[in-house]
Amino acid sequence: MKVADNFALTAVSVVDGHGGPPVDDQAVIVRDGRIDAVLPMAQYRRADDVQELALDGHYVMPGLIDAHVHLSGGRAQIDDQEIGVIAEPKLMRAVRSVYEAQQLLKRGVTAARDVSWNGLYLKRLFFEQQIPGPKVIACGPGLTRTGGHADLHQFTHDYVQENGVWGIMADGRDEVIKSVRMLLREGADAIKVFASGGDNWPHDRNHDVHYSFEELQACVEEAHRQKGTIVMCHAENREAINMAVDAGCDTIEHGEDIDEELAAKMARNGTILVPTLQLIVNWYRDFVPVGDAVQPKPRPDAFLYRDLYDSHDEAFGEQYSSQAVQSFQTAKAMGVKIALGSDTVYEPLTKYGEYSALEFRALVEYGMTTSEAITAATKTSSEAVGMSHLIGTVEPGKLADLLVLRQDPTQDPMVLYNADNIYLTFCDGKLTVQDGIFAW
Ligand SMILES: [Zn+2]
Numbered sequence: 001m002k003v004a005d006n007f008a009l010t011a012v013s014v015v016d017g018h019g020g021p022p023v024d025d026q027a028v029i030v031r032d033g034r035i036d037a038v039l040p041m042a043q044y045r046r047a048d049d050v051q052e053l054a055l056d057g058h059y060v061m062p063g064l065i066d067a068h069v070h071l072s073g074g075r076a077q078i079d080d081q082e083i084g085v086i087a088e089p090k091l092m093r094a095v096r097s098v099y100e101a102q103q104l105l106k107r108g109v110t111a112a113r114d115v116s117w118n119g120l121y122l123k124r125l126f127f128e129q130q131i132p133g134p135k136v137i138a139c140g141p142g143l144t145r146t147g148g149h150a151d152l153h154q155f156t157h158d159y160v161q162e163n164g165v166w167g168i169m170a171d172g173r174d175e176v177i178k179s180v181r182m183l184l185r186e187g188a189d190a191i192k193v194f195a196s197g198g199d200n201w202p203h204d205r206n207h208d209v210h211y212s213f214e215e216l217q218a219c220v221e222e223a224h225r226q227k228g229t230i231v232m233c234h235a236e237n238r239e240a241i242n243m244a245v246d247a248g249c250d251t252i253e254h255g256e257d258i259d260e261e262l263a264a265k266m267a268r269n270g271t272i273l274v275p276t277l278q279l280i281v282n283w284y285r286d287f288v289p290v291g292d293a294v295q296p297k298p299r300p301d302a303f304l305y306r307d308l309y310d311s312h313d314e315a316f317g318e319q320y321s322s323q324a325v326q327s328f329q330t331a332k333a334m335g336v337k338i339a340l341g342s343d344t345v346y347e348p349l350t351k352y353g354e355y356s357a358l359e360f361r362a363l364v365e366y367g368m369t370t371s372e373a374i375t376a377a378t379k380t381s382s383e384a385v386g387m388s389h390l391i392g393t394v395e396p397g398k399l400a401d402l403l404v405l406r407q408d409p410t411q412d413p414m415v416l417y418n419a420d421n422i423y424l425t426f427c428d429g430k431l432t433v434q435d436g437i438f439a440w
Pocket of ligand 1 (some may be wrong): 068070115343345440
């Protein structure tokens with residue numbers, strides 16, 4: 001199908017991203033990449049310079065926005081999860097990340113906030129429009145302390161600093177400020193900081209706080225000095241989440257330790273939660289084996305003797321999962337804004353595109369209505385990535401990042417989960433995917 005620069009999607013039902021039911025019998029008019037008008041068919045008038053696409057029975061909604069991905073280009077199994085992703089040459093990983101970004105787009109994800117070196121350059125590649133890709137809102141690598149969650153400790157410090165995927169090490173106020181400035185110089189749209197551990201290896205513990213309040217505050221102040229820069233903060237325990245909120249971080253990633261008091265503060269401050277539920281709830285099922293599933297590692301991790309004999313049994317894993325669900329539900333009940341972020345990190349464990357769809361389904365499974373999950377994945381995610389003035393809703397003036405669906409996405413989360421229902425995907429008003437095949 002060929003679609004002109006100016007076109008109208010007619011007789012469609014519009015799901016605008018604000019959370020209401022579909023509005024039937026509408027026309028969505030796009031001119032030069034932007035939504036020009038959304039109006040009832042009764043008011044629609046055909047114009048000579050506008051191509052008409054009659055789409056009776058179809059639904060139009062904003063493109064999905066995944067607020068947390070790692071286009072890392074790595075391939076790994078559970079046994080060597082972090083080793084696998086940085087042992088390959090950087091160029092191999094960079095090339096593979098193009099495929100990863102394109103897989104997102106094929107599942108209706110028209111924009112994604114990325115934490116990896118690759119994102120800084122994928123962003124430019126797709127903007128050139130020589131090959132199709134989503135908008136990559138780039139963080140570059142996240143700031144991690146030496147020995148922090150994104151420091152892949154199985155390799156030497158220098159090797160990780162040079163070849164790391166997701167993190168650069170910065171310690172103390174001065175290095176944090178310097179790193180933020182360096183990333184902004186490379187074109188980072190947002191800054192990621194790892195405030196707590198994340199259980200990638202035995203001494204990277206969820207319950208440890210990794211940055212001081214002073215370091216976090218320096219990071220946020222420096223990032224916000226360049227107006228519009230969002231700070232996303234990995235925080236997995238109450239102390240780290242609370243500190244991140246007080247330091248002014250814009251979004252909390254994972255955040256599986258939120259009680260009512262903390263949720264109330266987040267709601268007051270407008271701090272957005274990106275719960276990455278699919279990953280967190282399944283962490284001890286799919287990623288870090290517990291109980292009988294624990295196998296000897298091919299090479300020993302650095303470990304803490306005092307923790308060595310604490311075995312994580314299945315009950316521990318299930319307790320962690322239910323705490324994550326509880327934290328999400330508390331945040332939701334207290335009115336915290338919640339965005340969709342899949343934390344797709346490497347294949348084959350998390351498949352690009354599919355994992356975003358799984359996160360959408362998880363938001364509904366653990367407590368959102370399907371309409372609420374659509375708002376999370378569009379409007380709220382656009383706020384989480386600092387792009388709500390451009391994308392996230394079907395409204396005049398916004399960029400025409402649009403999905404045309406065969407079924408009503410508000411009725412059942414499986415409609416969006418099932419890629420067969422995505423008929424057309426427009427990026428900046430350009431038909432980019434038709435039935436899972438790139439259109440240019
Ligand atoms: Zn992540």
